[in-house]
Amino acid sequence: MQHFARATVIGLALGAVLALSFFVIDITPPRASWEALELDLLFKTYLAIMSIVFSLVLVFLVYSVLVFRRRHAEERGAPFRSNALLERGWLIVTTVLVLVAALDAAIVLDKVFSPRTGYAQPELEVKVTASQWAWQFEYPQYGVRTAQPVLEQQRPVLFRLTSRDVVHSLFVPEFRMKFDALPGMETRMRVVPTALGQFKAVCAEACGLAHTFMAAPVRVVTPDEFQRWLAEQRR
Ligand SMILES: [Cu+2]
Known part of the structure; x- marks a missing residue:
């Protein structure tokens, strides 16, 4: 459990840094429309979500390779056991993330394809x-x-x-x-x-x-x- 908590904290921290960097460093070309603002924000939100998932997966992988590696030739690893709570938890978390991403996209798409209101001039x-x-x-x-x-x-x-x-x-x-x-x-x-x-x-x-x-x-x-x-x- 100590390993799990440690890897989770490192993964989340790395994910947060990566996610924030996409908001601080502008990686998209210049924006020249109101829609560009909305769509770039959606793009960055996606990158942020992906950063966290990517970092968690990467950190767990690297952490396992480093900490649980075989130290001498005769060493046998502990038997592999499944963990229902972890599996269900990961399934729920990723499902929620995908739904949030889909909902966000639906809201932005509706906005950019609807007639604009609040402008002095007609379309x-x-x-x-x-x-x-x-x-x-x-x-x-x-x-x-x-x-x-x-x-x-x-x-x-x-x-x-x-x-x-x-x-x-x-x-x-x-x-x-x-x-x-x-x-x-x-x-x-x-x-x-x-x-x-x-x-x-x-x-x-x-x-x-x-x-x-x-x-x-x-x-x-x-x-x-x-x-x-x-x-x-x-x-
Ligand atoms: Cu053409």
Whole structure:
């Protein structure tokens, strides 16, 4: 029991350090949307849970190898006995962890796919048509069509995706959101851009020969700049 307690304490301590480090050191790329915050937090929560399980398993393994090793050739180890309490306990703990992770993911998914509320401006609708191998963006509210979309900072965007041929997938890494564009139907993806700058929308579904080059520059600008851009596009 003393060994068990010792290994558990070391395992939990190592797990806690590892888990905390994922919150202190940012291992994900820059964030440029509200969704990125939510999804990165979910990702870090998963890493934290995995850190604790990983550390416990690793410490028990290394501890057993070191402490219970055979010290001389004639030594026979103690007989191996099962421990029902330990087995049931581990089963319950890991089941609870998996359920917590699943519930957390369900809550975050519901949040990022629901219409955004509490923003001054209505959703900016962007119809996205994918084809081999280009993206086409249309703004039905403004009668604008472009291959180089511009978005407004802090204004929720509703991407309405479809495809002319095969399955594509719209992905802006800094937004963390990715969704398939499918022929014959419309899928929806919501994003609230929070950071100004130029990003790259790529295709995240192998869609043929030039898949790698299927990208479009996405610019996030201030509301004033957005109005200017709209006026320019309409001319
Ligand atoms: Cu594609």
